[in-house]
Amino acid sequence: MTTDTKQRILKxxxxxxxxxxxxxxxxAEVLQAxxxxxxxxxxxxxxxxxxxxxxxxxxxxxxxxxxxxFYNDAELTFPEKIRxxxxxxxxxxxxxxxxxxxxxxxxxxxxxxxNPLFRKKLDQVFTAxxxxxxxxxxxxxxxxxxxxxxxxxxxxxxxxxxxxxxxxQMKVSKSTKPHEVFDRMIFERFLCRSNSD
Amino acid sequence: MTTDTKQRILKxxxxxxxxxxxxxxxxAEVLQAxxxxxxxxxxxxxxxxxxxxxxxxxxxxxxxxxxxxFYNDAELTFPEKIRxxxxxxxxxxxxxxxxxxxxxxxxxxxxxxxNPLFRKKLDQVFTAxxxxxxxxxxxxxxxxxxxxxxxxxxxxxxxxxxxxxxxxQMKVSKSTKPHEVFDRMIFERFLCRSNSD
Numbered sequence: 001m002t003t004d005t006k007q008r009i010l011k012x013x014x015x016x017x018x019x020x021x022x023x024x025x026x027x028a029e030v031l032q033a034x035x036x037x038x039x040x041x042x043x044x045x046x047x048x049x050x051x052x053x054x055x056x057x058x059x060x061x062x063x064x065x066x067x068x069x070f071y072n073d074a075e076l077t078f079p080e081k082i083r084x085x086x087x088x089x090x091x092x093x094x095x096x097x098x099x100x101x102x103x104x105x106x107x108x109x110x111x112x113x114x115n116p117l118f119r120k121k122l123d124q125v126f127t128a129x130x131x132x133x134x135x136x137x138x139x140x141x142x143x144x145x146x147x148x149x150x151x152x153x154x155x156x157x158x159x160x161x162x163x164x165x166x167x168x169q170m171k172v173s174k175s176t177k178p179h180e181v182f183d184r185m186i187f188e189r190f191l192c193r194s195n196s197d
Numbered sequence: 198m199t200t201d202t203k204q205r206i207l208k209x210x211x212x213x214x215x216x217x218x219x220x221x222x223x224x225a226e227v228l229q230a231x232x233x234x235x236x237x238x239x240x241x242x243x244x245x246x247x248x249x250x251x252x253x254x255x256x257x258x259x260x261x262x263x264x265x266x267f268y269n270d271a272e273l274t275f276p277e278k279i280r281x282x283x284x285x286x287x288x289x290x291x292x293x294x295x296x297x298x299x300x301x302x303x304x305x306x307x308x309x310x311x312n313p314l315f316r317k318k319l320d321q322v323f324t325a326x327x328x329x330x331x332x333x334x335x336x337x338x339x340x341x342x343x344x345x346x347x348x349x350x351x352x353x354x355x356x357x358x359x360x361x362x363x364x365x366q367m368k369v370s371k372s373t374k375p376h377e378v379f380d381r382m383i384f385e386r387f388l389c390r391s392n393s394d
Contacts, residue, residue, distance in 0.1 A: 158378050168305055
């Protein structure tokens, strides 16, 4: 058994959980999709809960990888790096007919009340995402690419929270309009420098 | 049987669905909580789905009632009426230890992928809420209480979407901070008049 097996279980599980939610996902179907015997599962995960918690890290890692790609693109200003990441997520959601969405946001509403370990884990992941975004916005402010009168940390929190809401609305309306409105409001208005900068 | 019975079923159902989600709520427990026999239920609702759809209207009606109270308060400016409504919701959420939250947002993530009738119903309710907020913001703009350079309709959509995200984050973080950040960002920055107004 290699860590490759573990990755295969997480990858298969991620796909199913994103479609059906965690609660309704059976381990049997995950193992079948991953083509892995039950014994291997318990080599890597204590139980379904442990699997779910590691899945949160897996989702966060995937997002982080994509964020890094935009971050490394020297052609983009800092606000553009951020803007492209949201646009990529909206486009992926659209391609999936607005099924699924943000796995971390979905799990937050699904599991937040049910399981305190999940709630804490998701809170940690959101906090880490906010830290990452704060770092990008700080660099943008230093370069004068966004308003200097913003409280950067609160701005990062506001943007991420608003984005989770936009994703929820994309699911309900089956349209990219919530992303478009978010995009214009945040990047063409909210972050922009004004006369008082 | 009176419409009072129907209201009692909806009221009891609302409480349980907000705590457990719609999918996991059994009709038996709703009827037991409402102290209503099974026959009465089928007098008012075709099935569980029909009950759920009418529950969405019930939730929306409750929110609308409270919104009307703030609307009628002649002491408040238009932005204050809106601001008080969000603060009231955040306070209620806090009192409930951040369990439950916005029933309409929760149902959107829970049922959006599962049931197209729910998705459409929730979309209609969100659209109606956006219209209501657009009306308030238009009056605020006319009175010069907010920036005149905003696209009012998109602003209403942005605010409501962002608020759903803030509620999700309040659940995950078990803190009112997401409301506080939302409140400051929207009412002390985003809507404010600038030099270019």
